[in-house]
Amino acid sequence: MKGLFITFEGGEGAGKTSVLAALTERLKEEGYDVLPTREPGGIEIAEKIREIILDRKHTAMDGRTEALLYAAARRQHLVEKVLPALEAGKIVLCDRFVDSSLAYQGHARGLGMEEVLQINEFAIEQCMPDMTLFFDIKPERGLQRIASNDAREKNRLDVEKLDFHQKVYEAYQKLIVRYPERFHVIDADQSFEAVQEEAMKQLSSFLIDRNK
Numbered sequence: 001m002k003g004l005f006i007t008f009e010g011g012e013g014a015g016k017t018s019v020l021a022a023l024t025e026r027l028k029e030e031g032y033d034v035l036p037t038r039e040p041g042g043i044e045i046a047e048k049i050r051e052i053i054l055d056r057k058h059t060a061m062d063g064r065t066e067a068l069l070y071a072a073a074r075r076q077h078l079v080e081k082v083l084p085a086l087e088a089g090k091i092v093l094c095d096r097f098v099d100s101s102l103a104y105q106g107h108a109r110g111l112g113m114e115e116v117l118q119i120n121e122f123a124i125e126q127c128m129p130d131m132t133l134f135f136d137i138k139p140e141r142g143l144q145r146i147a148s149n150d151a152r153e154k155n156r157l158d159v160e161k162l163d164f165h166q167k168v169y170e171a172y173q174k175l176i177v178r179y180p181e182r183f184h185v186i187d188a189d190q191s192f193e194a195v196q197e198e199a200m201k202q203l204s205s206f207l208i209d210r211n212k
């Protein structure tokens with residue numbers, strides 16, 4: 001049986017990365033074959049591209065360059081890691097995917113969501129997630145979390161102005177309307193335990209429905 005491709009999306013400080021790690025362990029305990037990964041990154045080539053994209057010194061990077069680098073990292077990650085795992089029947093939990101590019105580069109950078117989608121359609125060849133968990137938190141709250149978390153990696157996107165992050169949030173709201181069957185919204189402005197439980201509940205329900 002082909003595996004499941006589940007993506008985790010949200011603005012900066014939404015907590016999705018921590019929840020993904022927790023859900024990976026819980027699903028493994030329940031006997032599922034789970035592969036956690038992230039974008040950009042997950043494999044050597046894509047991790048090197050990640051370093052270039054997120055380097056805080058690279059403030060001169062053009063928006064289209066950024067979008068193309070994300071798409072390149074996505075392509076390599078997909079063919080080298082995600083697709084083989086899906087063919088092997090694994091559940092792939094991926095921290096960010098194409099929706100991030102539509103939100104960050106398409107809308108927030110002003111490149112156009114349709115234009116960025118076209119770039120990514122070439123990269124992903126119709127491989128879209130089976131389910132997307134969106135961790136919903138207002139940008140102001142997410143950025144407050146980042147500022148108070150000294151252990152968290154601070155990257156080039158974290159230092160963008162609030163207006164940029166508000167545009168990212170707006171874009172995700174558009175995507176939720178556009179893909180209502182795929183998106184499942186989690187209230188991320190709760191305790192970590194509460195967010196984790198809500199995410200696990202939605203994920204478990206999805207897995208049960210699929211196995212009927």
